[in-house]
Structure formats: C-alpha cells, structure tokens
Amino acid sequence: MIPQTPVRDWERHVYDFLTTEIPDEVREEGRRLVTDVLSATVAGAVAPQHEQVFREAAMAEGGASVLGTNRRVDPSQAALLNVTAAITQEMEEGHNRGGHVGASIVAGAVGVAEANDVAGKEFVDACIRSYELCTRLEYALFAMKARINDAVPWLVRNPHSTWTTVGPALTSAVCLGLDADQCRETFRTAANLAVVSMHDPYAEGAPSRNFTAGFSAQAGVSVATCAAAGLRGSAAAIEAVYDPFEDILGDGEFDALFASLGDDWWLTEAYHKQYPSCRYTHAPLDALRAAGVDGLAVDDIERIDVSTYRNGVDMSHTRPQTTTAAKFSTPYVLARWIADGELRLDHFGGDALEEEHVQALSERVHFHVDDELEAAFPESWGASVELTTTSGATYTGRRAYPSGDYRDPLSEEAFDERTRALLALGLGVESDSEAVERARRALDDVETVPVGETVEALSRQ
Known part of the structure; x- marks a missing residue:
C-alpha cells in the first residue's frame, strides 16, 4: 500500500x-x-x-x-x-x-x-x-x-x-x-x-x-x-x-x-539584475564603478586586479567568442564598461565581440581569492577591485554585495528601464513604442486579468 x-x-x-x-x-x-x-x-x-x-x-x-x-x-x-x-x-x-x-x-x-x-x-x-x-x-x-x-x-x-x-x-x-x-x-x-x-x-x-x-x-x-x-x-x-x-x-x-x-x-x-550578465560579474563591476574610474580609456589601463569569492574567480576566462561566454566573463564585462561606460544587451554579441581593444583589455584582468569574501558567500557576493594605470596611479573599490540585491534594490525607475529594454528587444520595437507600453501595462496588471491576456501582450504581432 x-x-x-x-x-x-x-x-x-x-x-x-x-x-x-x-x-x-x-x-x-x-x-x-x-x-x-x-x-x-x-x-x-x-x-x-x-x-x-x-x-x-x-x-x-x-x-x-x-x-x-x-x-x-x-x-x-x-x-x-x-x-x-x-x-x-x-x-x-x-x-x-x-x-x-x-x-x-x-x-x-x-x-x-x-x-x-x-x-x-x-x-x-x-x-x-x-x-x-x-x-x-x-x-x-x-x-x-x-x-x-x-x-x-x-x-x-x-x-x-x-x-x-x-x-x-x-x-x-x-x-x-x-x-x-x-x-x-x-x-x-x-x-x-x-x-x-x-x-x-x-x-x-x-x-x-x-x-x-x-x-x-x-x-x-x-x-x-x-x-x-x-x-x-x-x-x-x-x-x-x-x-x-x-x-x-x-x-x-x-x-x-x-x-x-x-x-x-x-x-x-x-x-533583480542591473546588468545583462552572470551575477558573479556584478560585484566586480560595482566595485570598479565605486573606484571612480570614469574618464579612463582602455589604453590608460595597465592591469585590473579582482579579489572575490572562489566561485567568482571561475568567471576569469578572457577573449570570449560567444554571447553566453561573454556574459560569464568578468574580464570582458569590466573591459566593456571601461570602453563604453555602460553595459547593454547588444554588448554581448555581433560586432561587439570583435572589438580588439576590449578583448585585449580583458587579458589584463587578474583574479585572487579573498578569504573574507569567501567566508561571507553565499549570503553576500562581494568583490574588491584595484585598477592600475600605465602612469602608475591606482584606483580601488569594494562591494559587499552587488546592486540589485535585496539590501540595495533597484529603484522602480531602474526596474522599469530594464523591463522596457528587454521587451523592446524581444518585440523588435523601440522602448517607447506602444507595443512595449502595452506589454508593460499587461505585466503591471498580471494579477487582475487571465494569464492568456498577459501572454497575448508579450507575443509578436
């Protein structure tokens, strides 16, 4: 029985x-x-x-x-x-x-x-x-x-x-x-x-x-x-x-x-993610941004040292050749941010992966296990970064956990911006188009209407 x-x-x-x-x-x-x-x-x-x-x-x-x-x-x-x-x-x-x-x-x-x-x-x-x-x-x-x-x-x-x-x-x-x-x-x-x-x-x-x-x-x-x-x-x-x-x-x-x-x-x-890449790459990027490197160019960088927990060190591969490989490459993510000052969905495929100055910089990113951050993982997914310029200047930043964490949540504005960007890409329209607005409203109202009505707004016409 x-x-x-x-x-x-x-x-x-x-x-x-x-x-x-x-x-x-x-x-x-x-x-x-x-x-x-x-x-x-x-x-x-x-x-x-x-x-x-x-x-x-x-x-x-x-x-x-x-x-x-x-x-x-x-x-x-x-x-x-x-x-x-x-x-x-x-x-x-x-x-x-x-x-x-x-x-x-x-x-x-x-x-x-x-x-x-x-x-x-x-x-x-x-x-x-x-x-x-x-x-x-x-x-x-x-x-x-x-x-x-x-x-x-x-x-x-x-x-x-x-x-x-x-x-x-x-x-x-x-x-x-x-x-x-x-x-x-x-x-x-x-x-x-x-x-x-x-x-x-x-x-x-x-x-x-x-x-x-x-x-x-x-x-x-x-x-x-x-x-x-x-x-x-x-x-x-x-x-x-x-x-x-x-x-x-x-x-x-x-x-x-x-x-x-x-x-x-x-x-x-x-x-909820702020960046379109593996979350293991996020704390290093937040730490890089906290270091105040705005204005530095790719050619100004001698090396970048990333210290993080052991799982994060696994994301150390350089010169990614595919979309997924790039999303899981902290060196590429950091190099792309230095080059463009932002991280967009289209940075992970097509011509973006052919840009030699970005790929070359990815090879100048080095990784180290930080015992304190390892002990804090997985409750906190932290990282610290030290950037050294060709002139010998150094910039340092540290994050205990990535942006988007429940302790540092995305604002409603930031969450809406990422939602619109994703919908626009998938629906093949501009982010301020009526199709995106319709889809966004459908998601806002998901609790109050049949699921079929929500799904209809998320399908290509």
Missing part, C-alpha cells in the same frame, strides 16, 4: 504550505518576480543562437504561447522553449541562498496557465508558493554540492536545472486544478527527478547550454500532466533522497527550513 500521508515532518510542512494565505506585500514581490522573468523570456526568444531552433523545431501544436513569437505549442514544449529563453539574456532574477529558481517556475508554467485559462492572481500565488519551496531545496542542495562534486566532479553543474523540476511541476499542478492528493504525488515525483547536465559550458557558450534549464522545466510540466492522469510518486524516495540533508545541514536545520514556510518569506530577499 502506498502511504497517503507525509512520511517526514518537512514533507508535511510542504503540503500545509500549499494552502497558506499570502500577505499582500509578498504578493507584490510575486508580481515583480513574474514581470522580471517574463520580460527576460521575451528578450531571450530572439537571441541569435536560439532563434532558428525556436522557429523550426518540430513540436505539437497546442494552447501555450512561445513568448516573443507568434507560435503556440503543447504546454510542456512551451516550457522547454520559454525557460530556455528566460535564462538566455542573463537578466532573470535569483536568490543568494536559492539559485535561479524563478525562471523555471514562471516561464515553465505560464503556458499551462494560459492553456487552462487561469486567473492571474492564482498564477502569481502558485509561483510564490513554488518559489518558497524551491529556494529551500536549492539551499540544501548547495550544502551537499561540494561533497557530490568531490566524488563525481561533473554531476551537479548547471544551477538552472537539476532540482528545478519541482517549481514548474507544482505551479502547473495548481494551474491544472489538481486536488490535494494529486499535488502530493506531483511533488513526490518531481522531488525525485533531476535533469543532470554533466558539464556547464558557460565559458564556451555552446547554444545547448541554456536548453538544460528548458529540459528541466519540460520534465516538471510533464510530471504534473501525468499526475493528473493518476501517476503516483515515491514516498520512500522522500526518505532515501532527503534524509541525508539532515546530517549535512545538522541541528535539525533541514526540517526547520520547511517549518518556516509561511512565516519567513524568502521571496522578499530575491535579487
């Missing part, structure tokens, strides 16, 4: 939370999450490295839109493409303790919500609840990650996949109107399912890299669809897979993570 009740206290906390009332201030953060991810998704759909696949891949027709296009496919296949697009521009939100779970939750399930004529408020609330669960699961996974990688170095690589099947699965279950029993089986199945990429080729920038996130979301939506038809999950897996987290975290912390659901809202600590 398959157990019908939770087999662990933390599992019970999960199911109790699915009906917990959401405070208004948290729901506003949920609306901001949806705006962040959906605008990034629209922009990612037109990325040159994916555009042909999005247009020509054979897929079943259905009631779910591929955002930023005029294509409608089966919801699980829409999840594949939409989540791939959501992470492509490196502008989607994230959480210091929980990775990039929002992209899979929102972009993965929006097609299910559209196809089933779900109300905006119901969708936003489902995304919030999934976010709270997934950030906690990711936090525990990160604690285990070092041990896993010591044994099998390639096993857990891409933070956009692996355990992010749970988010789109549960959000989809709500949007499909599944009952409590079916939601439990959805969670049990998704919580025992991981889409593992054996290598995260961010430095190479292979186009397939972003699809790993899409495959994870597609799996999550498929779990909910199958649970609706009677698929049952494994109660034993809840014990076998998750009991080790109690030992790794210690002192009952794993159970406490889920006992805090409904009281401690992790969504309120989400970050």
Whole structure:
C-alpha cells in the first residue's frame, strides 16, 4: 500500500504550505518576480543562437504561447522553449541562498496557465508558493554540492536545472486544478527527478547550454500532466533522497527550513539584475564603478586586479567568442564598461565581440581569492577591485554585495528601464513604442486579468 500521508515532518510542512494565505506585500514581490522573468523570456526568444531552433523545431501544436513569437505549442514544449529563453539574456532574477529558481517556475508554467485559462492572481500565488519551496531545496542542495562534486566532479553543474523540476511541476499542478492528493504525488515525483547536465559550458557558450534549464522545466510540466492522469510518486524516495540533508545541514536545520514556510518569506530577499550578465560579474563591476574610474580609456589601463569569492574567480576566462561566454566573463564585462561606460544587451554579441581593444583589455584582468569574501558567500557576493594605470596611479573599490540585491534594490525607475529594454528587444520595437507600453501595462496588471491576456501582450504581432 502506498502511504497517503507525509512520511517526514518537512514533507508535511510542504503540503500545509500549499494552502497558506499570502500577505499582500509578498504578493507584490510575486508580481515583480513574474514581470522580471517574463520580460527576460521575451528578450531571450530572439537571441541569435536560439532563434532558428525556436522557429523550426518540430513540436505539437497546442494552447501555450512561445513568448516573443507568434507560435503556440503543447504546454510542456512551451516550457522547454520559454525557460530556455528566460535564462538566455542573463537578466532573470535569483536568490543568494536559492539559485535561479524563478525562471523555471514562471516561464515553465505560464503556458499551462494560459492553456487552462487561469486567473492571474492564482498564477502569481502558485509561483510564490513554488518559489518558497524551491529556494529551500536549492539551499540544501548547495550544502551537499561540494561533497557530490568531490566524488563525481561533473554531476551537479548547471544551477538552472537539476532540482528545478519541482517549481514548474507544482505551479502547473495548481494551474491544472489538481486536488490535494494529486499535488502530493506531483511533488513526490518531481522531488525525485533531476535533469543532470554533466558539464556547464558557460565559458564556451555552446547554444545547448541554456536548453538544460528548458529540459528541466519540460520534465516538471510533464510530471504534473501525468499526475493528473493518476501517476503516483515515491514516498520512500522522500526518505532515501532527503534524509541525508539532515546530517549535512545538522541541528535539525533541514526540517526547520520547511517549518518556516509561511512565516519567513524568502521571496522578499530575491535579487533583480542591473546588468545583462552572470551575477558573479556584478560585484566586480560595482566595485570598479565605486573606484571612480570614469574618464579612463582602455589604453590608460595597465592591469585590473579582482579579489572575490572562489566561485567568482571561475568567471576569469578572457577573449570570449560567444554571447553566453561573454556574459560569464568578468574580464570582458569590466573591459566593456571601461570602453563604453555602460553595459547593454547588444554588448554581448555581433560586432561587439570583435572589438580588439576590449578583448585585449580583458587579458589584463587578474583574479585572487579573498578569504573574507569567501567566508561571507553565499549570503553576500562581494568583490574588491584595484585598477592600475600605465602612469602608475591606482584606483580601488569594494562591494559587499552587488546592486540589485535585496539590501540595495533597484529603484522602480531602474526596474522599469530594464523591463522596457528587454521587451523592446524581444518585440523588435523601440522602448517607447506602444507595443512595449502595452506589454508593460499587461505585466503591471498580471494579477487582475487571465494569464492568456498577459501572454497575448508579450507575443509578436
């Protein structure tokens, strides 16, 4: 007989939370999450490295839109493409303790919500609840990650996949109107399912890299669809897979993570990106800006020394040749800022990557591990920078965490500017056009209208 009740206290906390009332201030953060991810998704759909696949891949027709296009496919296949697009521009939100779970939750399930004529408020609330669960699961996974990688170095690589099947699965279950029993089986199945990429080729920038996130979301939506038809999950897996987290975290912390659901809202600590690049590059850039280097030219720079936490040092590759590689290259990001005094979406592809003075400067950026910043990670993702000019002058700056962090949030004006830029790119219009304004209003009103109306405003006409 398959157990019908939770087999662990933390599992019970999960199911109790699915009906917990959401405070208004948290729901506003949920609306901001949806705006962040959906605008990034629209922009990612037109990325040159994916555009042909999005247009020509054979897929079943259905009631779910591929955002930023005029294509409608089966919801699980829409999840594949939409989540791939959501992470492509490196502008989607994230959480210091929980990775990039929002992209899979929102972009993965929006097609299910559209196809089933779900109300905006119901969708936003489902995304919030999934976010709270997934950030906690990711936090525990990160604690285990070092041990896993010591044994099998390639096993857990891409933070956009692996355990992010749970988010789109549960959000989809709500949007499909599944009952409590079916939601439990959805969670049990998704919580025992991981889409593992054996290598995260961010430095190479292979186009397939972003699809790993899409495959994870597609799996999550498929779990909910199958649970609706009677698929049952494994109660034993809840014990076998998750009991080790109690030992790794210690002192009952794993159970406490889920006992805090409904009281401690992790969504309120989400970050929103100011720059269209990997967040590991942001604190070094903020530190460079804090050093007061405005007015210096590329040829004035002898070297730039970056001190940061160990994960940030991994972003040290120079002379990137692809869009994704450039977004994950701190040397390129710093060199581009020195050259142009800004960082735009179009700085990561095409002719921009051919500019020799920028690429040459990237080779003069050097990295060092800072023990203090390493100890503060992942609560704070900090960096310090020392720039030395050819004349021997030095400029120094330091940041404890990047701009856009919940402790230094983007202003409403800055958030609106980034949203408009993403929508304009994806819709192929100017940022002050009526199409962008219509899409922006639709995102503002996402809670008050059916999801289908919001999606319509985010599609190419």
